[in-house]
Amino acid sequence: MESVLKAIESGKDASVTILEELLRIPSISADPDRKGDVQRAAEFLANVLRDSGLPTVEIIPTDGHPIVLGEWCEDPSVPTLLVYGHYDVQPIVDLAEWSMPPFEPQIRDGKIWARGATDDKGQVLAHVLSVAAHLRETGKLPVNVKLLIEGEEEIGSEHLAEFVRTNRDRLACDAIAISDSAMYAPGIPSICIGLRGIAYVEFTVRGPAADLHSGGFGGVIENPAVALAQVLAGLKDPGSGRILVGGFYDGVEEPTDEEKAGWAKLSDPDGRYLAMTGSPQLYGERDRTTLERVWSRPTLDVNGIWGGHTKPGESMTVLPAVASAKVSMRLVKNQRPADVVAKLRSHIEEHLPDTVTLERFVELHGGDPWTSSVDHPAVQAAFRAVEKGFGKPPVPTREGGSIPIIPMFTEILGAPVVLLGFGLGDEGAHGPDEHFDLSNFQAGIRTSAHYLMEFREVAAASKGSA
């Protein structure tokens, strides 16, 4: 292990170079024009895996973007760890909000800046590079490893579940490690034991058959953008912050007092959220702490809204025919995407005026919420590995985001999921100026290397408890 850690330390610059090369590929899975780039990212990763000494490396096509699978399963006596990550990235919404070109990585202030740095290229590479270090130094791995890296995470992992189901035996494992989440704060390593689910819809409200002149028709024809604003405004009570969709909170589970007490000890979450976001004030449900709001409460957000003429500075006098919105809800234990989507749809249909119609209502994306247990041996091994990798014991936390594939993995492979988050909450995942702290990158590689060692205990523990 000593030599592996030394190799990781001395390979620091080379690691960053590999990350830079991967970040240079604009693998935006949502953009059909980037299909070639997504493929190129898969090929680059496969080459890195091959260079690392993995005996089996495959780029597996799907009906969407390909899956990269690298395997080292040479010792049937040791447990098997599946590492999941993704090499696709979020789109660039507004290039003007970026301080640098998103696909020309720069190193500044000990961070690497580029789209995909923290979500998820940097984090997944930490595992790839720890595997490479083990193989280079010892010619083998402490446990069997299967690296499954997909290219459709940012568009809902459309073809992953089918792949996992079809390749259930090939992917068999004792636990699944995922690094696609954030530490609580710089210098406070953490292990995430809960995630919110998601239900994401898009809908369009239609007034007239076509765009009209707002002078000739304003006041006598409903404005669908106003009707949309009214229905969106009615989804949340501005006073209490409660979501007003009927039955939305049915069965919602509160975190345990013990968990809440742990959160209450974490330093200055309000200050951190204000600093991370630059918002004038925090927001949220009355009588809840910030961490409760983001980690344990369901929410509703407008992710996009559009209608009429949207070019800044132009005064087109249009009464738009349609107005649309993307609305997503984050879910907690006992909420199911299909159920809340049905409730939202009923609410919208009930509250839209008769002067417009709900022309389109599409469920774009859904994922169940997830909670883990700190008592599981694979999680316990992770706590030890993080402590060794970061030099500090990790804190059990939750995240407000969703990784809908986690319940899927658990269901199909029957193995627990362990979330080793190496990112930080303010690293611009899904926003402009995305970056990744390079000291956390190194600590992540070390943690992964330790985890392969600590993971040897898991099968024994599992067998013991079976």
Next chain:
Amino acid sequence: MESVLKAIESGKDASVTILEELLRIPSISADPDRKGDVQRAAEFLANVLRDSGLPTVEIIPTDGHPIVLGEWCEDPSVPTLLVYGHYDVQPIVDLAEWSMPPFEPQIRDGKIWARGATDDKGQVLAHVLSVAAHLRETGKLPVNVKLLIEGEEEIGSEHLAEFVRTNRDRLACDAIAISDSAMYAPGIPSICIGLRGIAYVEFTVRGPAADLHSGGFGGVIENPAVALAQVLAGLKDPGSGRILVGGFYDGVEEPTDEEKAGWAKLSDPDGRYLAMTGSPQLYGERDRTTLERVWSRPTLDVNGIWGGHTKPGESMTVLPAVASAKVSMRLVKNQRPADVVAKLRSHIEEHLPDTVTLERFVELHGGDPWTSSVDHPAVQAAFRAVEKGFGKPPVPTREGGSIPIIPMFTEILGAPVVLLGFGLGDEGAHGPDEHFDLSNFQAGIRTSAHYLMEFREVAAASKGSA
């Protein structure tokens, strides 16, 4: 006059050909990339004016798009008519909503289809072609004529007022004729004697400093699109249709009982507005008729709204940093743009939650409301001309739209404005599939030709009454 009308009749096809050529030029004044096309439209028009035999034709540059001025002022003993129109057109918002390419004119069902057909290329050409017919047949015009055709009407006539002020003497006239409005209905010619004003603003609501991940921050950071929806929703009372901006209705004048009684006789406005718009139902202020709502009541519309991720079908989980809206208000007598804009701004500032800021609030465009008098000799001459041109006496109506330059003309030139609308309300001005009825085009040319004759009475009447 007989020979002029014959020439108009026999020149029918040639007239349409000229209109087609003008419609082929995509003179979108709002689009900086179309600057060359706007210039080209000006040059084309100037050539048509020259070919018509006008002794003075000039393309006058402004700081924006040029003004075309054609003059025939050969007889100091007759009155002078200024004809105003515009050769610029609205942008194409969504090409997919058009059934044909907007700048490849087609003739179908007795109509010509293209962007700018009714607004305003077809209508302004009616005057140009009647002048040409008079000059060709008689070598002179019944009255002095100044044709002032600008290229910035669709972007607020930015440089027109300055031009008119600077060229006050050159533009001196006894009345101003404008054909940029609609007849009441097919077969019901009308003269518009009232227009609403407009106040148009754009504003941006900011939450966090940059876009955030809606999972990581949803529920603890205000969503500016939701805050925007709430403030927009609060601008109108869905029940009564009243605008809730404090003081908005201050001083608003009701039309006279006589005018309302005239409107009440017009056939089936509700059916017409439903048919024209394809809306599921009409909308508006409680206890008002459709024509009262659109002709005499101030309104508020959202002309554009945008924020977050707006590509249909994609489920980007962004909590947007900003959300923006374009909001315009149509004004009636005694309302002033600057005043209602200030009231709107106060309302928005007062109603936005403290969790967001009003980052930007810009007044893009403003115009006073206008009412004419049916008793003025220039208007009376217009009533006679329309009756002769269309074969039916016109109805005095109003329009819901705004022509902010009208009060400007009246103020600077001290002459009344006469609105000779040859368009129809459902001809897609500002929307997709714009078109212009070719029989109204012909009737418009005849009406204009008659108006030049009837207008001879105006100066005498003016002098008599002076």
